[in-house]
Amino acid sequence: MIITGTVKKIRKPKSWKHSPQITKNQLMRMREEFWDTAPHYGGRKEIWDALHVAAEADLDLAQAIVDSAGVIVQSADLTICYDERGAIYELPKYVLSEPTNLIRDS
Numbered sequence: 001m002i003i004t005g006t007v008k009k010i011r012k013p014k015s016w017k018h019s020p021q022i023t024k025n026q027l028m029r030m031r032e033e034f035w036d037t038a039p040h041y042g043g044r045k046e047i048w049d050a051l052h053v054a055a056e057a058d059l060d061l062a063q064a065i066v067d068s069a070g071v072i073v074q075s076a077d078l079t080i081c082y083d084e085r086g087a088i089y090e091l092p093k094y095v096l097s098e099p100t101n102l103i104r105d106s
Contacts (some may be wrong), residue, residue, distance in 0.1 A: 010054075010063045011084065013077040015100040018099040031095050047071060051081065055095050 022030070038048045050069035054062040055078065066073060066081070071089075074080040078096055081089040093099075 008073040009074045011076045013097045017040045017098050035071050047083045057099045
């Protein structure tokens with residue numbers, strides 16, 4: 001499978017709500033669990049690592065990371081990406097941004 005196209009400019013995901021509401025600590029645990037298991041979903045570990053760093057970076061740095069790693073961005077919010085071999089990388093919104101209804105830990 002060959003995927004071609006122009007480079008998509010990365011943007012933040014649209015606002016979203018988690019149901020049920022979660023705390024910041026719960027969100028961080030969900031993110032850790034996703035990134036710990038992500039390479040088992042298929043694809044290459046170095047692409048998962050690049051996406052992990054990009055997901056936590058500001059938009060300009062994230063763009064540079066995915067461009068230099070050869071990541072093909074299908075959805076500008078990084079929820080769907082491919083590598084040059086055609087492997088798909090699907091990122092849940094909770095690793096890319098916080099829900100609008102996040103409960104702040106006290």
